[in-house]
Amino acid sequence: TQLLEQSPQFLSIQEGENLTVYCNSSSVFSSLQWYRQEPGEGPVLLVTVVTGGEVKKLKRLTFQFGDARKDSSLHITAAQPGDTGLYLCAGLNTGGFKTIFGAGTRLFVKA
Amino acid sequence: ETGVTQSPTHLIKTRGQQVTLRCSSQSGHNTVSWYQQALGQGPQFIFQYYREEENGRGNFPPRFSGLQFPNYSSELNVNALELDDSALYLCASREWTGELFFGEGSRLTVL
Numbered sequence: 701t702q703l704l705e706q707s708p709q710f711l712s713i714q715e716g717e718n719l720t721v722y723c724n725s726s727s728v729f730s731s732l733q734w735y736r737q738e739p740g741e742g743p744v745l746l747v748t749v750v751t752g753g754e755v756k757k758l759k760r761l762t763f764q765f766g767d768a769r770k771d772s773s774l775h776i777t778a779a780q781p782g783d784t785g786l787y788l789c790a791g792l793n794t795g796g797f798k799t800i801f802g803a804g805t806r807l808f809v810k811a
Numbered sequence: 812e813t814g815v816t817q818s819p820t821h822l823i824k825t826r827g828q829q830v831t832l833r834c835s836s837q838s839g840h841n842t843v844s845w846y847q848q849a850l851g852q853g854p855q856f857i858f859q860y861y862r863e864e865e866n867g868r869g870n871f872p873p874r875f876s877g878l879q880f881p882n883y884s885s886e887l888n889v890n891a892l893e894l895d896d897s898a899l900y901l902c903a904s905r906e907w908t909g910e911l912f913f914g915e916g917s918r919l920t921v922l
Contacts, residue, residue, distance in 0.1 A: 742913030
């Protein structure tokens with residue numbers, strides 16, 4: 701069974717601070733996605749990483765896929781209150797038919 | 812706007828009852844996935860339909876069943892409801908890359 705473990709589970713920081721969220725697995729994934737979910741809504745796709753070692757940037761967010769395609773990280777620079785939400789990593793299994801999710805990291809950015 | 816709509820948005824049932832949740836998927840996406848998200852957890856994969864046939868299933872009992880129609884819309888049916896079935900049920904249309912585009916979900920409460 702493929703599992704994705706996210707850490708930390710909860711993070712409360714001040715506006716302007718930097719943070720990193722981790723997503724780890726013992727399994728290899730074809731690709732890995734990061735989603736953000738706000739209360740009462742479905743998850744919204746932020747980015748997909750496919751190649752081992754790949755780094756993608758989305759404004760103040762930097763996403764990295766591990767060389768072995770088993771882990772990923774999300775780094776936010778100068779966090780803002782609008783970044784508050786549940787961040788989910790999700791991996792597409794090597795068979796290519798199932799996407800599994802981590803339990804999420806709940807981020808709260810205080811003004 | 813993902814183009815994925817779900818209905819109903821909220822509903823309350825009692826133990827033992829049956830429920831049908833509906834999903835209209837984004838145009839052009841022939842694959843739809845269903846997820847269950849309990850409070851404070853990440854989405855759990857229920858099953859996936861491709862061209863009207865189930866082509867992947869998570870660890871859910873047979874009382875969770877589904878359908879996909881020729882226009883790629885979909886239904887999730889749950890029989891003999893239990894209290895633990897209370898959750899947000901998410902439908903997502905799926906790209907071949909594994910990227911998911913979610914609706915806002917149907918929140919089911921079982922009393």
